[in-house]
Amino acid sequence: MSAADVARVRALVCDVFGTVVDWRGGVARAFEALGRAKGVAADWPALADEWRAGYQPAMQRVRTGDLPWTNLDALHRMILDPLLSRHGLDLSEAETQHLNTAWHRLDPWPDSVPGLTRLKRRFVIGTLSNGNVGLLVDMAKHGGLPWDVVFSAELVRHYKPDAETYRSTYALLGLEPHEVMMVAAHTGDLEAARGYGLRTAFVARPREHGAGRPPAPVAPDAFDVVVGDFEALAQVMGA
Amino acid sequence: MSAADVARVRALVCDVFGTVVDWRGGVARAFEALGRAKGVAADWPALADEWRAGYQPAMQRVRTGDLPWTNLDALHRMILDPLLSRHGLDLSEAETQHLNTAWHRLDPWPDSVPGLTRLKRRFVIGTLSNGNVGLLVDMAKHGGLPWDVVFSAELVRHYKPDAETYRSTYALLGLEPHEVMMVAAHTGDLEAARGYGLRTAFVARPREHGAGRPPAPVAPDAFDVVVGDFEALAQVMGA
Numbered sequence: 001m002s003a004a005d006v007a008r009v010r011a012l013v014c015d016v017f018g019t020v021v022d023w024r025g026g027v028a029r030a031f032e033a034l035g036r037a038k039g040v041a042a043d044w045p046a047l048a049d050e051w052r053a054g055y056q057p058a059m060q061r062v063r064t065g066d067l068p069w070t071n072l073d074a075l076h077r078m079i080l081d082p083l084l085s086r087h088g089l090d091l092s093e094a095e096t097q098h099l100n101t102a103w104h105r106l107d108p109w110p111d112s113v114p115g116l117t118r119l120k121r122r123f124v125i126g127t128l129s130n131g132n133v134g135l136l137v138d139m140a141k142h143g144g145l146p147w148d149v150v151f152s153a154e155l156v157r158h159y160k161p162d163a164e165t166y167r168s169t170y171a172l173l174g175l176e177p178h179e180v181m182m183v184a185a186h187t188g189d190l191e192a193a194r195g196y197g198l199r200t201a202f203v204a205r206p207r208e209h210g211a212g213r214p215p216a217p218v219a220p221d222a223f224d225v226v227v228g229d230f231e232a233l234a235q236v237m238g239a
Numbered sequence: 240m241s242a243a244d245v246a247r248v249r250a251l252v253c254d255v256f257g258t259v260v261d262w263r264g265g266v267a268r269a270f271e272a273l274g275r276a277k278g279v280a281a282d283w284p285a286l287a288d289e290w291r292a293g294y295q296p297a298m299q300r301v302r303t304g305d306l307p308w309t310n311l312d313a314l315h316r317m318i319l320d321p322l323l324s325r326h327g328l329d330l331s332e333a334e335t336q337h338l339n340t341a342w343h344r345l346d347p348w349p350d351s352v353p354g355l356t357r358l359k360r361r362f363v364i365g366t367l368s369n370g371n372v373g374l375l376v377d378m379a380k381h382g383g384l385p386w387d388v389v390f391s392a393e394l395v396r397h398y399k400p401d402a403e404t405y406r407s408t409y410a411l412l413g414l415e416p417h418e419v420m421m422v423a424a425h426t427g428d429l430e431a432a433r434g435y436g437l438r439t440a441f442v443a444r445p446r447e448h449g450a451g452r453p454p455a456p457v458a459p460d461a462f463d464v465v466v467g468d469f470e471a472l473a474q475v476m477g478a
Contacts, residue, residue: 174373
C-alpha cells in the first residue's frame with residue numbers, strides 16, 4: 001500500500017472477537033469462576049471453544065432467513081442453554097444470564113488499547129462486529145477501548161460477511177469505500193471487505209484459539225497491510 | 240428524581256445542536272470566514288439563524304414522506320443553496336461544500352467536555368441527534384466529545400421526535416426505557432422522550448439563539464433533572 005493510499009484512509013473499522021479482544025481466555029475464565037463457585041471442574045477452554053463453535057451456524061440461520069433477525073446476545077443464549085445441559089451444569093437464570101454476558105466483559109489483547117489510542121489521533125476508529133451494540137459498548141467500557149463509533153451487524157440486521165455490514169461503514173461516515181480500512185485477524189472477513197472496495201489490514205492473532213493452535217500463516221502481501229499487532233498497525237499507518 | 244431512580248440510570252443520550260455545541264456561533268464564524276475571504280460583509284449570525292430556520296421544515300418533509308429519507312448533510316445543503324442565492328453569495332462548489340460541513344466543526348459549550356468526561360466514568364454516554372453519523376463523528380473528533388456510542392436519526396431513518404429515534408437507544412443498548420436519560424436544552428425533545436418512558440434532564444442554554452434572546456424559563460420540577468450545564472448534571476447524577 002503506497003503512502004498516497006495510506007493518506008486517503010480516513011477511518012479504520014475493526015473486527016472485535018479475536019482481533020481486539022481475547023474471547024477464548026475471557027469466556028474460559030467466566031466458566032471457571034462459575035465452576036469454582038459451584039465446586040465443579042471441567043476443561044473450561046474447551047467449553048469456550050464449544051460455545052464459539054455454535055456461533056457461525058447460528059448466524060447462518062439468520063443469514064438464510066431460517067431465523068428472523070436475532071442479535072448476538074440472543075444467539076449466544078440459544079447456544080449456551082443446550083451446552084450447559086450437555087455438561088450437566090445446573091445454573092440459575094441469573095447465573096446463566098451473567099455467563100451469557102461474559103462476551104461483554106472480554107479483555108483486550110495487550111497491544112489493542114495502546115495501538116487504537118495512537119490510531120484514534122489520526123483516524124476515525126470504530127468496531128465492525130457481529131456483536132450487538134450493547135455488547136460492544138459494555139466491552140469498550142470494560143476494557144477502555146477508545147472507539148469513535150460503534151458499527152454493528154445489529155444496526156443493519158445482517159451478519160458479516162453480508163454486504164450490508166461493510167457498506168454501512170462508509171455510507172454512514174459519508175466516505176468512499178477506499179477511505180475505510182477493515183482490520184481483522186480473519187482472512188474471510190478481510191476478503192469480503194475487499195470485495196466491497198474497503199482497504200484491508202490483517203492483524204495476526206496466533207493465540208486466538210489457544211497456544212499451539214495457530215491459524216495458517218498469511219503472506220505479507222495478502223492484504224494492504226499485514227502486521228503482528230495494533231501498535232505495528234499504528235506505526236505503518238503513520239499514527 | 241430519587242437517589243434510587245438515579246441509581247437505575249445506565250445511559251445518558253444527548254441532543255447535540257444547542258445542547259452540547261454552539262451551532263449559532265460556529266455557523267456564524269464559518270460564514271464570516273468565507274465573507275472575509277470574499278471581501279463581503281453581512282449579518283452573519285442572522286444568516287446562521289436563517290439556515291437553522293429551514294431545519295424543522297426540511298425534516299418535516301421527511302417525516303411526512305414528502306421527501307424520502309434524506310440525511311441532515313443533504314437537508315442542510317438543500318436549505319443552503321437558495322439562502323446563498325438570496326444573499327448574492329457566489330461560492331464555488333468546494334466553498335459551498337466546506338460551508339455545508341460547518342455543522343461538523345461546531346465547538347462545544349465550555350462545560351460540555353468536562354461534564355461529559357465525568358459522566359462517562361459512571362454512565363454510557365451517547366448522542367441522540369438528528370445529525371447524521373458522519374457529522375456527529377467529525378464533531379466529536381473536532382471538539383473532543385468523549386461519546387461511548389453515536390445514536391443518530393440516520394440509523395433508524397426517522398427524525399426526532401419520531402418514536403423510532405428514542406426507542407432505538409434503549410433497544411440497541413439492551414436496556415429498559417427508564418434506564419436511559421435523554422439530555423437536552425429543548426423541552427419538546429424531552430417531552431417526547433418522556434412519552435416513551437425515558438428519564439429526562441434539561442440543560443439550560445440561554446445563549447443558544449444569541450445574547451438577549453433567552454428561551455422561556457423552565458420550572459425546576461418540569462423534568463427529572465433541571466440544571467444549568469453539564470458539570471451540574473454530573474454533580475446531580477453522582478458522577
